Amino acid sequence: MCGELLRNDETLDDLQLKGICVIQKKNAFRFGVDAVLLANFAKIKKGARVMDLCSGTGIIPFILAGKTDAEYIAGLELQEEMVDMAIRSIKFNKLQDRMEFINRDLNDIKFLKNLPRFDVLTVNPPYKLKNSGIININDKNAIARHEIFCTLEDVIKATKAVLKDNGRMYMIHRPDRLADIICTMRQYKIEPKLIRMVQPNFKKAPNMVLIEGQNNGGAFLKWEAPLYIYNVEGGYTEEIHRIYGRQKSEE
Template sequence: MQYDIEIIQSPSVFSFSLDAVLLGEFAQVPKHNRAKIVDLCSGNGAVALMLSQKTASPVTGVEIQERLVDMANRSIELNQLQEQVMMKHADVKEVREMIRHDSVDVVTCNPPYFKVTEESLQNPNTHLAIARHEIYLSLEEMMKATAFLLKTKGKAYFVHRPDRFLEILDAMRAVNLAPKRVRFVYPKQHKEANMILIEGIKNGKETGFTVLAPLFVFDQNDQYLPEVRRMIYGAERNEE
């Protein structure tokens, strides 16, 4: 990974994946130490830890699953980032009780992607079911929490699924998060997009919406393409 950090994870409980790396890369955070940054649905803290390498400002992760919070806290200690990164064990819907309204400069979120079905409720791995399905947090609830936290002109960054793109735009605009930039992520050329990255601005103007160049992950030999390889491994590995 290009970030000089180690992240504790567990395949049986939760492992961060490419979507977290893409979100950490896509999010634009101030380099100075005066901003307030919050990562919702923080999981094992991967995105929060990545963001800490791009800014001198404090980063707060919010995660509902206690075991994932424990993993994140161990990663924070392992990387000696206790002064900069903090985890809150909390439901995103209750975040208004612990973080002040209109006080945050940047919110990131890698939320549950899928609506709840009978199958998701029966998933034998509860940790994965909660991370992937809207069991405790719906899209609308996530957007309301984001808008509550952000200052006017504060920025929000999400990674999600293309099949919910229109729903996401509607949910953003319903809470005055103006969509500003979107990037579609494709597993490889000639395949359908399987992820989207979206930037929104609190109380931003409706004008100026930009669709960025597509991001292709793999070449035809299932090797990471240079842009993604740089995100994961850094410039040195990319140049080999």
């Protein structure tokens, strides 16, 4: 079965989570720690319907399929090649009854509003502004990192279109965009509820931020203690080991 689903320029990567594997390109954009942290940050109740925007090859939906009792998980992705890999990963993992990937532009608000509403939305969007550096719009890595086909406001607008009333949004982004994130969320009545900074170690400034929002929620914002990736010895912290579901000896 693996030979039938895998192309020559692809790898099948084991998530070490209930035997789930994902198909990725050998020399293209591959998932990193940010996707893993976001999937762990999201709170998913049993029987929930979950949408993942900017889904790529589906790493966040596949982690959520392994870690949660969500009833249905959908990924929305613009790049057809990414969706094709994600669909083949569904077949490999035999998750057709719980998962689906949709090849659409998140700016198609009319399409999104016609979907059944979701309890939870996750998104690991492009971080960098479109005008930040030289960009090749045909470069798949650039599309994943720069706001070429969608802006932060586009992401929030799409979130508003698919979430149930009081549904929750979970996003990972860069701390330098935090003011933009909060202002845009409030513009679309998605109230910031929880923020957690992610730091490489306790001596360095945050380089990622996790944020939870509630659709039409009341104004009350909490901060969690920072999440540190590395300890003073340079190895992963205990929390990162727990998130990855492994023992220290496996590092």
